[in-house]
Amino acid sequence: MSKNLEQTIEKICADYGHDRTRMMDIVRAVQEKFGGVSSEAMDMIAGQTRTHRVEVEGVVSFYAFLSQEPKGNVVIRLCNDVVDQMKGVQEVAKALSAELGIGFGETSADGWFTLEWAPCIGLCDQAPAAMVNDVMVTCLSADKASEMVRALKANPNPGQLTAGYGLGDGNNAHPLVQSMVQNNVKKTGEVLLCDVPAEAGLTKALRKSPEEVIAEVEASRLRGRGGAGFSTGLKWKFTRGSKGPDKYLLCNADEGEPGTFKERVLLTERADLLFEGMTIGGYAIGAATGILYLRGEYNYLRPFLEDVLRKRRDAGLLGNDILGKAGFHFDIRIQMGAGAYICGEESSLISSCEGLRGDPKNRPPFPPQKGYLRKPTSVNNVETLCCVSRILDKGAAWFAAIGSGKSTGTKLLSISGDCKIPGVYEYPFGVKIRDLLKDVGAENTQALLIGGPSGQFIGAESFDKTICFDDLATGGAVVIFNKDRNMIHIAHQYMEFFVEESCGYCTPCRTGNVLIEKCLRKILDGQGEPEDIAYLQQLGNTVKKGSRCGLGQTSPNPALTTIKNFRAAYEAVLKPVTDGMQPTFDLKAAVSDAEALAGRHSVIH
Amino acid sequence: MSETITFTIDGIEVKGHAGQTIMQAADGNGIYIPRLCFLEGCEPFASCRVCTVIVNGRPQAACTQPIAEGIVVENDCPEVLQIRKDIVEMMFVEGNHFCPFCDKSGNCELQAVAYRLGILAPKYPYLFPVCELDASHPYIFIDSNRCILCGRCVQASRDLDGKHVFDFVGRGPHKKIRVNAAARLADTDLDITDKACEVCPVGAIIKKGVGYAVPVGQRLYDQQAIGADIEAKTK
Numbered sequence: 001m002s003k004n005l006e007q008t009i010e011k012i013c014a015d016y017g018h019d020r021t022r023m024m025d026i027v028r029a030v031q032e033k034f035g036g037v038s039s040e041a042m043d044m045i046a047g048q049t050r051t052h053r054v055e056v057e058g059v060v061s062f063y064a065f066l067s068q069e070p071k072g073n074v075v076i077r078l079c080n081d082v083v084d085q086m087k088g089v090q091e092v093a094k095a096l097s098a099e100l101g102i103g104f105g106e107t108s109a110d111g112w113f114t115l116e117w118a119p120c121i122g123l124c125d126q127a128p129a130a131m132v133n134d135v136m137v138t139c140l141s142a143d144k145a146s147e148m149v150r151a152l153k154a155n156p157n158p159g160q161l162t163a164g165y166g167l168g169d170g171n172n173a174h175p176l177v178q179s180m181v182q183n184n185v186k187k188t189g190e191v192l193l194c195d196v197p198a199e200a201g202l203t204k205a206l207r208k209s210p211e212e213v214i215a216e217v218e219a220s221r222l223r224g225r226g227g228a229g230f231s232t233g234l235k236w237k238f239t240r241g242s243k244g245p246d247k248y249l250l251c252n253a254d255e256g257e258p259g260t261f262k263e264r265v266l267l268t269e270r271a272d273l274l275f276e277g278m279t280i281g282g283y284a285i286g287a288a289t290g291i292l293y294l295r296g297e298y299n300y301l302r303p304f305l306e307d308v309l310r311k312r313r314d315a316g317l318l319g320n321d322i323l324g325k326a327g328f329h330f331d332i333r334i335q336m337g338a339g340a341y342i343c344g345e346e347s348s349l350i351s352s353c354e355g356l357r358g359d360p361k362n363r364p365p366f367p368p369q370k371g372y373l374r375k376p377t378s379v380n381n382v383e384t385l386c387c388v389s390r391i392l393d394k395g396a397a398w399f400a401a402i403g404s405g406k407s408t409g410t411k412l413l414s415i416s417g418d419c420k421i422p423g424v425y426e427y428p429f430g431v432k433i434r435d436l437l438k439d440v441g442a443e444n445t446q447a448l449l450i451g452g453p454s455g456q457f458i459g460a461e462s463f464d465k466t467i468c469f470d471d472l473a474t475g476g477a478v479v480i481f482n483k484d485r486n487m488i489h490i491a492h493q494y495m496e497f498f499v500e501e502s503c504g505y506c507t508p509c510r511t512g513n514v515l516i517e518k519c520l521r522k523i524l525d526g527q528g529e530p531e532d533i534a535y536l537q538q539l540g541n542t543v544k545k546g547s548r549c550g551l552g553q554t555s556p557n558p559a560l561t562t563i564k565n566f567r568a569a570y571e572a573v574l575k576p577v578t579d580g581m582q583p584t585f586d587l588k589a590a591v592s593d594a595e596a597l598a599g600r601h602s603v604i605h
Numbered sequence: 606m607s608e609t610i611t612f613t614i615d616g617i618e619v620k621g622h623a624g625q626t627i628m629q630a631a632d633g634n635g636i637y638i639p640r641l642c643f644l645e646g647c648e649p650f651a652s653c654r655v656c657t658v659i660v661n662g663r664p665q666a667a668c669t670q671p672i673a674e675g676i677v678v679e680n681d682c683p684e685v686l687q688i689r690k691d692i693v694e695m696m697f698v699e700g701n702h703f704c705p706f707c708d709k710s711g712n713c714e715l716q717a718v719a720y721r722l723g724i725l726a727p728k729y730p731y732l733f734p735v736c737e738l739d740a741s742h743p744y745i746f747i748d749s750n751r752c753i754l755c756g757r758c759v760q761a762s763r764d765l766d767g768k769h770v771f772d773f774v775g776r777g778p779h780k781k782i783r784v785n786a787a788a789r790l791a792d793t794d795l796d797i798t799d800k801a802c803e804v805c806p807v808g809a810i811i812k813k814g815v816g817y818a819v820p821v822g823q824r825l826y827d828q829q830a831i832g833a834d835i836e837a838k839t840k
Contacts, residue, residue, distance in 0.1 A: 039787050052769040054785040061774040340776070357773065362651050362669045504754070504773075504780030506654050511695040514778050515729050535728075542691040545664040545684075546654040584730070 006044055008033055013048035020049040021373065023059050023355030027066055028338055036070035062357040062503075064118070064339030065296045072107045072114035074156050076100075076149075077131040078140075081120040081258050082493045083416050083479060088141070089128040095142035099149040112156060113149075119341065119497055120258040121297045124416035124479070125184045125423050132158040134299045136181050137165070171268045176304040183265050187439065189410040189426030190402065191390050192266070192383070196273055199317065201392035205280045206325045210240065213284040217388060219396035221408045226252055226344070226381035227451060227475030228550070232388065235378050238368035239285040242376035247287040250372060250379045251278055252349055254295040256341040257452035258497060259477035262412035263382045265424045267294075267301050270386055271308045275332060277385030279322065280392055282330040285378050290332040293349050296339045305334060341501035345549050346379040347371075348503065359505050360549035383412055383476070404430030407468035415440050417449075417480035429468040437463070437480070444482045447566065452477035453494035454554035456561040457487065487566040488573070492520040494558035502551060509552030512543035516559050527583035528574040533563060612676040614658075627667040627678055628656055637832030638667045638680055639689060639718050641696075641806050642755035647764050650756045653696075655718060657688050664688070686722065693719050694727035699778070701736065701750035702807075708816040709808030711824025715753060716807075717831035732778075739784070741791035744813055745802055752782055752809035762801035770795045782809075 012029045016022035026045060030037050037045070037060045046053040060066045078084075078093055097103055100113050107114040123129035126138035130145075135158040137148060148161060159178070167173040168182045188194050205213050218233030239247060251274070255263040266274060278290045294302065309332055312318045320329045340358045342348045347361035350372050371377025380388075387409055391399045400408045407429035413436070416422040420441030427436070437445055447457050450467070451474035458465070458472070465471050481490060495517040504510040519536055522528060540556030547553050563570060577583055591602050608623040614636050621630030626649065631638050642653035649668035656667040659679040667680075679685055696702075696715060704710050736749035754773070759782070762770040770793045774783040786792035795801065802810060821827070 043787075052772070052785050053787075054769065054772040054774070054783055057783060058772050058774050062776050342776075357776070362649065362666075364669075364671060500777055502777040504775070504777045506652050507692050507695050507699075507753070508654055510754070510778060510780065511699040511732075512691075514699075514732065515695070518730060538687070539691065542688045546657050546688050546692055548651060548654065548666070 002040065005034065005038075005041060009041060009044045010048060013045065018049050019355075020051045020055075021353075021355040023049065023051075023056070024335065024338065024352060026355075027056065027060055028336060031066050034070060035073070036067050038068060038070070042068075058357050059355070062340065063296070063337070066338050070107075070111070072112050074112060074152055074158060075114045075116065075131075075133055077116045077118035077121070078104075079119070079121045079123065079127065079129050079131075080117045081124060081127070081497075082490055083120075083124040083259060084127040084129065085493065086417060086481075086485070087127040091142040092128050092130075092140045092145045095145040096149060099146045113152075118297075118339070119501065120256065120260070122255060122261040122264045122295070123181065124259050124261060124414065126182060127416070131297060132161060135159060135161055136179055136300055137161055138180055138182070171271075171304065174304055176307050177268070177301060179300055181264070181268075181300075183268060184423030185265060185269075185426075186415075186421055186423035187425040187427065189428065191399070191410040191426070192270065192273075192386050192412060193424070193426045196270070196390065197393065198272060199276055199323075201389035202276045202279055202317070203323060205283060205392040206323055206328065210284045210286060213280060213392065214240065216396050217284070217391060220391045220399040221396075221406070222384065222387055222391060222399065223407070223469060224381055225383035225387070225411070225475065227257070227454070227473075229469050229473060232380060232384055235368060235380070236281065236284050238366075239287075239376045239378040242369050244376055246373075246375045247285050248372045248375060248377040249278055249281045249285060249287045249290040250346075250349065250353065250377055251290065251292045251382060251385055252344060252346065252379055253298070253382050254293055254337050254344040254349060255382070255476075256295060256344045256501075257454060257475055257477050258494065259414060259416060259449065259452045259479040260475065261414045261416075262424045262476050264298065264301075266382050266386055266412070267298065267305065271305055272312070273386045273389050274382055275308065275312055275318070277380075277388040278332055279317065279330055280388050281378060281380060281385060283322075283325075283328055285376070287378075288329050288331070290330060291353055291372070292332060292334045293343070293353060294334055294336055295343075296337045299336060302334060302336065309334070340503075341497075342503045342549075342551055345551060347549065349379060350377065357503070359503050360551075362548075381475075403428050404466065404468050406470055411467060411474070412476055413467070413474070413478050414476050415478045415480070418442060418445065418482040418485070419480045427467065430466050432466050433458070433463045433472070436467070436478070440480070442480045442482075444484075445480055446483040446485060447481040447487060449477070449479040449481070450474050452479070453497060453558045454550070456557055457491070457565055458561075459565045462565075487562045487569045488520060488523055491558040491562040492517065492524055495520055495555075498551070498555040498558075502555070506546070506548040506552065508543045508546035509548070509555060512539060512546075512552070513555050515539055516543070516556055520559060522584055523570070523573060526573065528570070529577055529583065530571075530574045532574060533567075533570060536560070536563060610672050610674050612672055612674065612678065614678045615681050621672045623672075625672050627658060627660070627665070627670050627672055630672045631667065631678075631680070632835050632838070635836055635838040636680065637835040639721065639832065640668060641714055641718060641753060642757060643668045644757045644760055644804055647757075647760040650760060652754065652756050654692050655689055657685065657692070659685055690722050690724055693722055693724060694729055696753045697724075697727045698729045698731045699734065700752060701731075701733065703750075707751065707808040708811050709751070709805075711819075711821050711827045713808060713826070714806035714831060717826035720826070721830050721832065734778075737781075739790045741789035742795065743791070744797040745790060745795060746811045746813050747782075747784075747790055748809055748811065749781060750809075751807045753807055754780060754782065755806060757804040757806065758782065758801045758810055761804045762795075762799065765800040768794055768799070768801075770799070770801055
């Protein structure tokens, strides 16, 4: 066993040139082969890559899909996102647990099955959903879950599940995808989800100088689609202008914001448009290497995406002298993530690509100055890069004429929750919430979560607002809640998400989110006091202002924006303390251990 | 000498050199900005966030933010003091800190900063984490109960000692310091003379056998408030 382990690890490390910056690939490969990265394996990897064991352990312990303890041959990760909870995931969980005879976080005694929870896996439009190893299983019910486990017990190859439930639409049925996932494209716009001509943008871009390409993107006023909304043209200008021969173009395909799944559709249906945009970006900033950072949950798309890249190389769209343009060399590799929301933050994404823990980096320097491997780097979102290909084809003026005011173009929205027609919608910027609700068949709506939990909860008084950078900005997640939903309960679930997904680097995010979550828990338990509102607001302010990166700077939003816009829900359950006791202090529970030791009951007056 | 930059801290005009951080420039002008993770001689780590200041209306870590001509820095104002207090109180509740019997009491930077910020007891509920102890090493004792995850030992061992005895594992509230061995500090190459043994701001890395050589009451911060040395530099 140990000999086999040693030989396999030697081979894996050799495949990656014993390069410590490829640590993510190395530990992922070891995990896949042995079900875990054992203490012994970490020592061997450290030796092979001339790094320290504790650094390998730091990486393995950071990512949710990696573990020291070996996992079962079949790992079932059931998504516990808020939307899945709304769609009855608890019943599915009970069925899985009963059928497997294990609880969540456990591995069956025979080593075959592991059952785990996973945060949003990008399938809110077909929730409840789970990952069975790399296979996505959608629209689960208790019965379907039990049936699935029985099928897996008879044949532990998760691939068979897809055959049983039928393939999804479009490229989900592609021989290299073979997934039951549905695209659920419900509205196509004129930029991304319409028919797009192949390589028209790249062909035109290569007739221009890199500076002219950047000028075109600047003129289109394209802003990053990931959520921060920074000008793409400006980012490229900074990156191109930074000194040094080696530059990098990184594409952020780590969509992890709960409720977001539009990138899943772009990666499935617009892979060529994306790689075209990356190639244009590489040309514009002067990069020879592009990296697509793909979230671990989307590993099922990887063989397909690798194939697209292979075909592009064969067609002269990647590699040397692209499309005959002498001296323009560019290629793309895919970097897999391993289950960490924080890696959607651009500097954490860079850390992860460098084979490190997904910690954000100090700024300044910003990535365009010093990014991947401390070289000038532009990190752009999938949707942004797809827009670039279209802008270079149709022109900046065409793009800038779509949308509203400072927000040009269209925006893909992933819409889910309490509505009849969840899915991906492409709207021009400026769409009114009220119109959107009508399109998706939402009735009796109490609240919308715009931009995912890092965004904001809005109520009926905001239904005449519009989706755009100046009004309601969003990376693309829209979750709808009807009037039967308990907003405090929902805010609490999202805070639990942030507690788990904080990297823990800085104090306010590591601990402040825990404290916010605890206070919401206390309120839900009926022990809330009127003072808790001010307590949460001050705590939230400190976390937002003290935190080191965008995660902590937005994570208190579920609490803060429900307090702001759904204050009545809080006031209805907060009760002033009249007996001078701390409501959270349970005297009986506090003395129970002592009672057990003493063998008699206390008399409490 | 590099270019001189003029800006204000709490309305007072100060001067610094291009390339300095706000913290460096403030130190040079005898203005103390509280800090816990910053370690002289290493790159700013920026994990504790106690040095948060407001720069032109935006919160920034003074240890990493470069100075620029004309910036307006707020260091001693109610909002900044509240943020710092909250952060320091978070450190007290996320660990198990027992000042009365801690070897480090009086020399502890966390304790000293808390006193300086006027903290008597944290307003947050204690989280009472279960933490590991490691007494395996003949000269050094690790008590994770008192660790604030500042990263100084990680940096010192790596950047000053040229080793890699410590690093972080886990994430979020499960993040902790781990040693470069399967389990025990004794199995690492840590020496008592390493810088990493000197830099812990709290009582998480303790030298054995010297605990009360200096009695409580006569220790560093018993004599003067933390930051008084910086303030003594006032020109």
